[in-house]
Amino acid sequence: MTRVLSKEKLSEEVYRFEVEAPNVARERKAGQFVIVQADDDYGERIPLTIADADPKRGSVTLVFQTVGASTHALARKEVGDAITVLGPLGNPTHIEHFGKAVCVGGGIGMAPLHPIVQALKAAGNEVVVIAGARTKDLLIMQDEMKALADELVVVTDDGSAGRKALVTEPLKEMCASSAPPDIVVAIGPPVMMKFCSETTRPFGVKTLVSLNTIMIDGTGMCGGCRVSVGGETKFVCVDGPEFDGHLVDWAGMMSRLRSYKAQEEEAHHRCHLEMEAEAAAARQGRAAGAAAAGQGGTR
Amino acid sequence: MSDATNESAEALEREARAGLERLAAIRAGGREPSPRDRLAIPPQAMPCQGPAIRSRNMGEVAEGYGEAQARLEAERCLDCKNAPCVQGCPVGVDIPLFIRKIREGDFAGSVRAIKRTNLLPTICGRVCPQESQCQANCTVGKSLKSPGKAVQIGRLERYVADRERACGACDIPDVGRATGKKVAIVGSGPAGLTAAIDVRRAGHEVVVFEAFQKTGGVMVYGIPEFRLPKSLVAAESATLAEMGVRYELNFLVGRTRKLGALLAEDGFDAVFVGAGAGLPKFMNIPGENLVGVFSANEYLTRANLMKAYDRGRAATPLYPSRRVAVLGGGNVAMDSARMALRLGAEEVHVLYRRAREEMPARAEEVEHAMEEGVAFDFLASPTKILGDKDGVAEALEILSYALGEPDASGRRSPVPIAGSERVVPFDTVIVAIGNESNPLLARTTPDLKVDRRGHIVVDGAQKTSVDRVYAGGDIVLGAATVILAMGEGRRAAAAIDELLD
Numbered sequence: 001m002t003r004v005l006s007k008e009k010l011s012e013e014v015y016r017f018e019v020e021a022p023n024v025a026r027e028r029k030a031g032q033f034v035i036v037q038a039d040d041d042y043g044e045r046i047p048l049t050i051a052d053a054d055p056k057r058g059s060v061t062l063v064f065q066t067v068g069a070s071t072h073a074l075a076r077k078e079v080g081d082a083i084t085v086l087g088p089l090g091n092p093t094h095i096e097h098f099g100k101a102v103c104v105g106g107g108i109g110m111a112p113l114h115p116i117v118q119a120l121k122a123a124g125n126e127v128v129v130i131a132g133a134r135t136k137d138l139l140i141m142q143d144e145m146k147a148l149a150d151e152l153v154v155v156t157d158d159g160s161a162g163r164k165a166l167v168t169e170p171l172k173e174m175c176a177s178s179a180p181p182d183i184v185v186a187i188g189p190p191v192m193m194k195f196c197s198e199t200t201r202p203f204g205v206k207t208l209v210s211l212n213t214i215m216i217d218g219t220g221m222c223g224g225c226r227v228s229v230g231g232e233t234k235f236v237c238v239d240g241p242e243f244d245g246h247l248v249d250w251a252g253m254m255s256r257l258r259s260y261k262a263q264e265e266e267a268h269h270r271c272h273l274e275m276e277a278e279a280a281a282a283r284q285g286r287a288a289g290a291a292a293a294g295q296g297g298t299r
Numbered sequence: 300m301s302d303a304t305n306e307s308a309e310a311l312e313r314e315a316r317a318g319l320e321r322l323a324a325i326r327a328g329g330r331e332p333s334p335r336d337r338l339a340i341p342p343q344a345m346p347c348q349g350p351a352i353r354s355r356n357m358g359e360v361a362e363g364y365g366e367a368q369a370r371l372e373a374e375r376c377l378d379c380k381n382a383p384c385v386q387g388c389p390v391g392v393d394i395p396l397f398i399r400k401i402r403e404g405d406f407a408g409s410v411r412a413i414k415r416t417n418l419l420p421t422i423c424g425r426v427c428p429q430e431s432q433c434q435a436n437c438t439v440g441k442s443l444k445s446p447g448k449a450v451q452i453g454r455l456e457r458y459v460a461d462r463e464r465a466c467g468a469c470d471i472p473d474v475g476r477a478t479g480k481k482v483a484i485v486g487s488g489p490a491g492l493t494a495a496i497d498v499r500r501a502g503h504e505v506v507v508f509e510a511f512q513k514t515g516g517v518m519v520y521g522i523p524e525f526r527l528p529k530s531l532v533a534a535e536s537a538t539l540a541e542m543g544v545r546y547e548l549n550f551l552v553g554r555t556r557k558l559g560a561l562l563a564e565d566g567f568d569a570v571f572v573g574a575g576a577g578l579p580k581f582m583n584i585p586g587e588n589l590v591g592v593f594s595a596n597e598y599l600t601r602a603n604l605m606k607a608y609d610r611g612r613a614a615t616p617l618y619p620s621r622r623v624a625v626l627g628g629g630n631v632a633m634d635s636a637r638m639a640l641r642l643g644a645e646e647v648h649v650l651y652r653r654a655r656e657e658m659p660a661r662a663e664e665v666e667h668a669m670e671e672g673v674a675f676d677f678l679a680s681p682t683k684i685l686g687d688k689d690g691v692a693e694a695l696e697i698l699s700y701a702l703g704e705p706d707a708s709g710r711r712s713p714v715p716i717a718g719s720e721r722v723v724p725f726d727t728v729i730v731a732i733g734n735e736s737n738p739l740l741a742r743t744t745p746d747l748k749v750d751r752r753g754h755i756v757v758d759g760a761q762k763t764s765v766d767r768v769y770a771g772g773d774i775v776l777g778a779a780t781v782i783l784a785m786g787e788g789r790r791a792a793a794a795i796d797e798l799l800d
Contacts, residue, residue, distance in 0.1 A: 024555065027556065027557075037512060042612045042614055044605070044616075069614055070614050073614065084512050084548075085549065086510060086512075086550075086555070216600050216615075219737070219739065220738065221576075221596050222579070223579040223593075223594035223596060233581065249588075251690065252690060255589075255689055255691070256588065256690070259590045262619070263617070267614065267616070
């Protein structure tokens with residue numbers, strides 16, 4: 001069990017947690033992830049990427065979006081609360097001096113991209129970051145990326161920040177330019193990674209993607225994370241999480257991600273009802289408390 | 300074994316009391332019961348939850364002997380001088396002694412006798428394949444020309460171990476004087492826990508590293524609650540903690556810390572690796588990555604460790620299965636099939652390429668599964684899994700086999716029947732055909748030698764190619780049993796103790 005050291009709400013659905021995890025902080029490398037559990041007995045084990053680490057403080061930073069019951073349960077944790085963290089898991093990103101690297105981050109994909117950009121810079125690469133989100137509020141880690149990257153290109157679907165475009169548009173222009181990237185790293189929603197891979201394919205630019213599939217143990221036991229890559233079945237936890245985006249069977253991967261959609265929606269619904277009930281109880285409690293205080297005042 | 304019964308526990312106890320009275324009458328006549336008298340006592344049946352009830356709950360199937368049953372069963376033992384049963388036990392439990400103690404009514408003494416060599420009797424009494432180990436050698440079974448009628452050693456072991464647990468007066472094993480040496484145990488399954496106990500008893504400091512949030516390894520994620528209650532595994536783990544064994548949960552050696560660093564930087568003097576089986580095997584047929592296709596590891600882990608059966612509370616989702624196909628014929632296949640029924644599947648089929656006689660699963664598990672309503676399709680194997688437009692499994696194409704001519708070994712191997720393919724609807728497919736080895740430790744530990752299937756190579760004392768590193772259990776054996784893993788853990792612990800002496 002580890003403790004939540006700090007908590008920050010980055011946008012309506014996105015949270016940044018700093019958690020106590022000295023071993024993970026010491027061992028983790030760019031590209032690796034952790035498995036987090038909000039509750040040891042009944043909690044779900046969910047893979048989350050590592051946004052940053054502070055070995056001196058013995059902590060790692062996790063950024064996640066509330067998409068289902070388990071991420072909501074996590075979001076309800078407060079500073080000092082206990083959670084379970086296992087890691088670092090998966091293989092580190094292969095970092096070398098490629099020359100020019102374009103790193104594409106969609107939504108909270110910016111978080112796992114952060115250590116990769118750090119490592120690519122440290123290896124002497126020129127790094128251009130394309131940051132994309134649906135809307136301005138969902139853009140995260142802008143300051144960190146601005147400080148690191150040689151160039152930061154911001155795009156939003158609705159044009160509320162940066163250019164009104166999908167990430168694939170600037171990516172395509174860069175690939176077609178006279179100074180095309182030597183490598184592209186794309187991390188974000190599966191559909192974004194798929195289209196980034198399709199964008200770079202005709203240009204023959206090697207494209208790494210980081211897959212976040214369903215997994216339980218994350219250590220090479222359950223096989224739930226399997227995905228077909230280049231016609232071969234791979235396990236994301238021990239063979240990945242990064243793969244050549246041009247070889248991933250995106251349709252298969254995305255349908256596997258939807259395996260529990262019905263149950264998740266039900267759980268999500270239940271969890272919302274519970275939250276509403278809790279909020280209602282709290283309101284009542286406050287009202288009762290106020291009433292009690294009122295009585296006290298008249299005594 | 301095959302005589303598990305649905306007769307009530309009370310009725311069985313009543314019969315057993317009558318049996319004991321007959322023996323008392325013999326003794327009142329001034330003589331001890333003869334071997335002939337003992338051979339005439341029928342093997343005591345295991346009281347069980349009825350199949351219709353148990354197949355819809357998670358409670359333990361076998362309810363355990365009552366005292367009279369245990370005492371009468373103990374009277375069946377001939378107390379052979381050469382004790383062939385002991386030779387069949389991978390950890391060498393003094394079986395005649397512990398049974399004699401039951402006969403004498405000294406239940407505490409009986410457990411003590413077992414615990415001299417086996418500290419996890421509540422577990423072994425439930426999941427050991429006794430019929431192919433101690434009981435296979437039993438003189439009683441041989442005399443009656445029926446191995447199933449051997450003395451029910453496993454049930455007796457379970458009885459005395461449960462009785463001790465129920466009294467809440469478990470002896471905590473003595474720990475030797477502190478040696479100042481420190482040993483890391485990687486994995487808290489049967490191999491790891493056994494090694495931890497023995498190493499700790501010798502007075503060394505012990506830290507057990509476990510990747511999951513709970514201790515027990517396959518005993519908590521793999522073997523279902525209805526065969527091995529998780530509270531027992533937790534109780535056994537707690538006994539170790541009382542001995543001073545320390546657990547580091549959520550710690551994956553190889554990733555959270557390299558194995559080499561434990562020795563070089565963290566002050567450990569030796570390491571035992573009992574990391575267990577690894578990557579699940581698949582059949583390499585089309586459609587295995589469709590939605591609704593699971594490895595048995597995943598299916599069982601969701602249900603067991605993650606408690607997904609407790610739908611109101613567990614956050615881990617379960618796949619809504621109606622028609623389930625389980626591929627494979629081992630104990631894990633039986634566990635998966637029986638679990639699927641308990642999780643609400645309407646129909647569960649086990650598909651096995653050979654005939655029933657060749658199934659590697661324990662006879663008792665197969666019988667229990669059949670009683671509960673699992674269908675068995677023998678001489679059948681899938682050739683592909685068919686999915687709908689959304690990538691969701693909906694049917695299996697199945698090929699039938701016939702038994703061919705006996706080969707050199709005399710075994711008739713299955714031969715596919717050309718043109719026998721048929722398509723059968725299934726929404727869930729559980730692949731239970733074994734595991735490859737986990738590549739993680741070998742990849743992150745230079746010089747750790749593995750064979751071509753990825754299993755860690757060890758010598759006769761469980762020592763690996765790396766100095767001060769020992770290994771045992773499934774990571775060495777491939778898929779084996781709890782008791783074989785314990786045997787390896789025990790051998791490694793002895794070697795480690797010798798090394799540190």
